Amino acid sequence: MGDTPRRLDPRMDRASAAIVLGCEPRQVGPCVRCRGLTVRYGKQAQPICPACQAKQKRTER
Numbered sequence: 001m002g003d004t005p006r007r008l009d010p011r012m013d014r015a016s017a018a019i020v021l022g023c024e025p026r027q028v029g030p031c032v033r034c035r036g037l038t039v040r041y042g043k044q045a046q047p048i049c050p051a052c053q054a055k056q057k058r059t060e061r
Helices: 014-021 050-060
Strands: 028-030 037-039
Touching: 014 028, 014 037
Parallel strands: none
Antiparallel strands: 028 037
16 A cells, blocks of 8 residues: 655645645645644645545544
């Protein structure tokens, strides 16, 4: 299977987080669940970060 997404520390600078997330730095913001960084704004907005989404999918099984 694939790698489990990891939480991006909110202290990480927005430019580095944007590279990891594949978006623009201005689109980076906090996850509503864990406060880790995610693509929070724009067309690809995800208010819940990939790490929390993966965790939710694991608990739903």
